[in-house]
Amino acid sequence: MTSIYRLANKEHVVYTGVCLKTPKKEVTFYTSTKVKFGDLSEDQIKAYIKTGECLDKAGGYGAQGLGGCLIENITGDFYTIMGMPLYFLTKHLNEIFANNQ
Numbered sequence: 001m002t003s004i005y006r007l008a009n010k011e012h013v014v015y016t017g018v019c020l021k022t023p024k025k026e027v028t029f030y031t032s033t034k035v036k037f038g039d040l041s042e043d044q045i046k047a048y049i050k051t052g053e054c055l056d057k058a059g060g061y062g063a064q065g066l067g068g069c070l071i072e073n074i075t076g077d078f079y080t081i082m083g084m085p086l087y088f089l090t091k092h093l094n095e096i097f098a099n100n101q
Contacts, residue, residue, distance in 0.1 A: 003060035004048060004070070008040040014059065016080045020092055027092050031085040033076030035063070040070060058083075 017030040053067060054060045061067030063074075063081045079086045 004037075004040070004045050004054060007037045007059075007061070007070075008045065009037060011036040012059075014081045016083055016085055018085070018089060018092075020089075020096060022096060025096055027096060029088060029092060031077055031080040031088050033074060033078070033080040035071055035081060036073040036075075037070050038072040044070070 011034055013032050013034055015030055015032045018028065020027045048054060048061075048066060048070060051066055053062050053065050057067070061070060063071060063078070074081070077085050077087065
């Protein structure tokens with residue numbers, strides 16, 4: 001059974017962890033985002049699985065692709081779902097390099 005069946009009409013949390021390291025400093029952080037899937041019919045789930053998009057995704061869906069049609073609501077940073085929270089990455093990089101570390 002694919003995870004889409006378990007995610008339908010439920011909310012889950014996606015976490016992304018990042019480690020940035022320079023010769024003088026190491027910074028680690030994580031972000032989290034809530035994802036709520038809609039009330040999906042069996043036919044919708046089967047059609048999505050048939051596309052094959054879910055086969056190479058860690059969570060069993062691609063929010064940036066057809067899987068985005070299954071998502072009812074996102075609370076937080078979309079890029080956390082994608083695996084690289086760009087805003088927070090940039091913020092931490094700016095802090096590291098502003099101090100010449």
